[in-house]
Amino acid sequence: MAQSSRIVVAVALSALCAAPSMADISFGDAAAIARAAYPTASLFGIRARVQNGVPFFATKNINAFNTLFFGLKIQMSDGAIVGDGLEEILPPNDLETAAVLERLPEAVLDFTDALAISNASTNRSDAEVSRVTLASELFMLLFNVRYSDGVDVLVDAITGQVVDHGDVATPKNSVLPATLADTIDAACDAAGANWFVFSSSLLAHPDGMATAVLLLDPLNGRVKDVSLLNETVEVVQFIPVGHLAEVVEEVRSAVPSVVVTHRAFLEHVAATFPDCVCTGAGVQSRLRNGVVRTRWTIAVLTAQGQQLEYSVDATLPLGIGLALAQFPTPPIVGDLDGDGHVLANDLVELLSTYRMNYPPHDLDRDGTVSGGDLAILLGNWG
Numbered sequence: 001m002a003q004s005s006r007i008v009v010a011v012a013l014s015a016l017c018a019a020p021s022m023a024d025i026s027f028g029d030a031a032a033i034a035r036a037a038y039p040t041a042s043l044f045g046i047r048a049r050v051q052n053g054v055p056f057f058a059t060k061n062i063n064a065f066n067t068l069f070f071g072l073k074i075q076m077s078d079g080a081i082v083g084d085g086l087e088e089i090l091p092p093n094d095l096e097t098a099a100v101l102e103r104l105p106e107a108v109l110d111f112t113d114a115l116a117i118s119n120a121s122t123n124r125s126d127a128e129v130s131r132v133t134l135a136s137e138l139f140m141l142l143f144n145v146r147y148s149d150g151v152d153v154l155v156d157a158i159t160g161q162v163v164d165h166g167d168v169a170t171p172k173n174s175v176l177p178a179t180l181a182d183t184i185d186a187a188c189d190a191a192g193a194n195w196f197v198f199s200s201s202l203l204a205h206p207d208g209m210a211t212a213v214l215l216l217d218p219l220n221g222r223v224k225d226v227s228l229l230n231e232t233v234e235v236v237q238f239i240p241v242g243h244l245a246e247v248v249e250e251v252r253s254a255v256p257s258v259v260v261t262h263r264a265f266l267e268h269v270a271a272t273f274p275d276c277v278c279t280g281a282g283v284q285s286r287l288r289n290g291v292v293r294t295r296w297t298i299a300v301l302t303a304q305g306q307q308l309e310y311s312v313d314a315t316l317p318l319g320i321g322l323a324l325a326q327f328p329t330p331p332i333v334g335d336l337d338g339d340g341h342v343l344a345n346d347l348v349e350l351l352s353t354y355r356m357n358y359p360p361h362d363l364d365r366d367g368t369v370s371g372g373d374l375a376i377l378l379g380n381w382g
Helices: 003-017 027-037 093-106 111-122 178-192 242-257 262-271 344-351 371-379
Strands: 041-052 054-062 068-075 082-087 130-136 140-147 152-156 195-205 208-216 223-229 232-238 277-288 291-301 307-313 325-326
Touching: 003 041, 003 140, 003 152, 027 041, 027 068, 041 093, 041 371, 054 093, 068 223, 093 130, 093 140, 111 130, 111 140, 111 152, 130 371, 178 195, 178 208, 178 223, 178 232, 178 262, 178 277, 195 242, 208 242, 242 277, 242 291, 262 291, 262 307, 344 371
Parallel strands: none
Antiparallel strands: 041 054, 041 130, 054 068, 068 082, 130 140, 140 152, 195 208, 195 277, 208 223, 223 232, 277 291, 291 307, 307 325
16 A cells, blocks of 8 residues: 555544544433443443444443443434443453442542643543543552543542552652662562562552562463552552553563662662662563664653653673663554554554454553554654
8 A cells, every 4th residue: 555545544544533522411411321221230331432433432341240231322413312231340450440449438539620730730621531440559449530632530439539650650650669679679589589680660649659560470470569658568469461462462572681689770770870760660571673673661750850761781781781861752552563653654554453362552552452552653753
């Protein structure tokens, strides 16, 4: 396909799949309709979708046994229910939904409250929202608000506070490198011998700093998620699926070549950036231009208030391999080939897996590559 024809395709699909600019019913109305349809099942999420040029809300309610999602398709124009269905909740997703159900009675805010807070924090409107879902992360119940351009906002369902992600280090979500090293050590102790740390994240909990550490078993690819808050430690083991499974396999294949430990890396960070704080340390292993690069990466906030992304080669002793400090550049959702832009090549890649269960192209994480993913890609075009 020639470049000019690819652009024509992109323009045509954009017209068909663009997010609606206005609707007769709101997210709040959709929530009320879903709750009325399934009064004994808790509302879990609402998505704004477009199919064949017709905008609708897709809602999910979860039963009390944590075994089924009840879905509705609700027309935005008049609130009519035009479809329904059941979806079985399978591992490891049942771990997440069980935690949501457990914490749901503590919620103070509802979907509309979370939307208003998220919109105010990002200067956006409901028309730009692609979904609102409940999530339980690090002992907290959160509303995850995602916009059509891929931006995510976390809103605490109890306090109403916007929670900082770990992609960029801020005063709210960061700790001293030595503190993070000690916390990861505690997670390793809880996981047991022969588990490899490949990810850590922090969230500011009302009771302190909560940390999640992901570890993998190099032999079978299983994952342990260790969550820590003060003296509380929770350990969950599962078989990864979807996008996480791909990340695990990439890192798993690189484990034998890793010579830099998490503690050595964090001590190096402290020496390189005196008095800094940090968040989100992890190992990444990726194929770029035919070469596998395995690196420790972390988000740093320097003593001078500068936000950086810092990484070192994990396969060479510190001081020998290449170290890289750069301003954080959040990945562009839809940039499938990693060239820093969303253009025709990315569109062709996505269309090659359309209607398939292909996690790298499942941008909205609904399980398949479909119109929602196409809309996100086209929304970030350029």
